[in-house]
Amino acid sequence: xxxxxxxxxxxxxxxxxxxxxxxxxxxxxxxxxxxxxxxxxxxxxxxxxxxxxxxxxxxxxxxxxxxxxxxxxxxxxxxxxxxxxxxxxxxxxxxxxxxxxxxxxxxxxxxxxxxxxxxxxxxxxxxxxxxxxxxxxxxxxxxxxxxxxxxxxxxxxxxxxxxxxxxxxxxxxxxxxxxxxxxxxxxxxxxxxxxxxxxxxxxxxxxxxxxxxxxxxxxxxxxxxxxxxxxxxxxxxxxx
Numbered sequence: 001x002x003x004x005x006x007x008x009x010x011x012x013x014x015x016x017x018x019x020x021x022x023x024x025x026x027x028x029x030x031x032x033x034x035x036x037x038x039x040x041x042x043x044x045x046x047x048x049x050x051x052x053x054x055x056x057x058x059x060x061x062x063x064x065x066x067x068x069x070x071x072x073x074x075x076x077x078x079x080x081x082x083x084x085x086x087x088x089x090x091x092x093x094x095x096x097x098x099x100x101x102x103x104x105x106x107x108x109x110x111x112x113x114x115x116x117x118x119x120x121x122x123x124x125x126x127x128x129x130x131x132x133x134x135x136x137x138x139x140x141x142x143x144x145x146x147x148x149x150x151x152x153x154x155x156x157x158x159x160x161x162x163x164x165x166x167x168x169x170x171x172x173x174x175x176x177x178x179x180x181x182x183x184x185x186x187x188x189x190x191x192x193x194x195x196x197x198x199x200x201x202x203x204x205x206x207x208x209x210x211x212x213x214x215x216x217x218x219x220x221x222x223x224x225x226x227x228x229x230x231x232x233x234x235x236x237x238x239x240x
Contacts, residue, residue, distance in 0.1 A: 001223060002230040003210065009198045009234045013042035016131060016194055016232065020047065021056045023129045023192065028060040031124035032131075033182070034088070035066050035141070036080040038168075039133035039196050041087060048091045058094045062123040064116065066132075067141045067181035068102035069166070070155065076105070078169050098123070104180050112180065113153040120186075130190035134197060137161040138205050138218035140187060142179035149222050151183035184219060188226050195223055197233040206237050 006012040023030050034040055050056040067080055074081025081101040089099060100119040106112045120126065132140050137159050139145065144159040156179045158166075163176045187193060197206045205218070209231070214221040223229050 001226075004230060004232050005238045006232065006234050009042055009236070010046075012196060012198065012232050012234050013046045016043050016196065017046035017050060017056075019192070019194070020129055021050060024056060024058070024061055027128060028057070029062065029124070030128035031062045031064060031120065031126075032129050033064050033066055033127045033190070034084075034131040035133040036083045037133045039198050040131065042198075043131065043196070044088045044091075048088070051092050058092045060098075061094065062098040063089075063094060063100070064120055064123075064127065064182075065101040067179050068104035069176055070104045070178040070180060073103045073105045074101045078171070079104070083169065102180050109155045109180060113155075116153055116182075127186070127190040128192065130187060130193040132187065132193065132195045132220075132223075134195060134202070134205065134209065134220040135162055136165055136202070136205055138209060138220040140184060140195075140219045140222070142181035143184050143219045145217055145219065147184065147216050147219055149216050149219070150185045152185045153180070153182055155180050184222050188222070190226070191228065193223065193226050193229040195220060195229070195231045197231070197237045199234070200236045200239070202233075202237045203239045206233055207239075 069079060072079035074085055100116060103112055137145055142156045144156060158176055158178055166176050208218055209220045212218060212221060214224045
């Protein structure tokens, strides 16, 4: 695992944006997966800026969502899918058929998981470029402490910390009953993976990710066993 410390958040985001641009120049039909969350906003802004300057093109690229809250879809205000649509897809030239979001409102979770697996297989086999964030409890996607580190796409119970912190995305208190998510087994197969950590509020969990043994107690420690993976953080997160 490569650890890189950037002077600030924007510098980190631009590094990842440039890597994605290079990936797409080598393989325009790459399958991307970028976490829906505040850590990704600067990356989305960097990629949108590059697109407006004709420095990057998404017309042949595909995108698979990382997760969604149970009971919600991209049509639900402030859901993960809605977040991606507002901050990313609406500003770029992805073809709609090349975007696969999770429908957490489905009545058949198993079928939804199967269909996302099939989308990945049809587009690229595995994720080409993966951008992860981590929560205050070290989760990856909605793979919570105690999860199966080998699992694929599945329905997940949410840790109390995730239920509490997740409220920041909603205008009023919202019951977060669970999630549907790519598994760490899916993440580990990505051709290129980056975990982005930003802000002083993530300092404690960042140092646990760096220093503690890999285990499902802190799911983000599993990245040590990924191939071609980097941990990128800013100085606010690293602390020195």
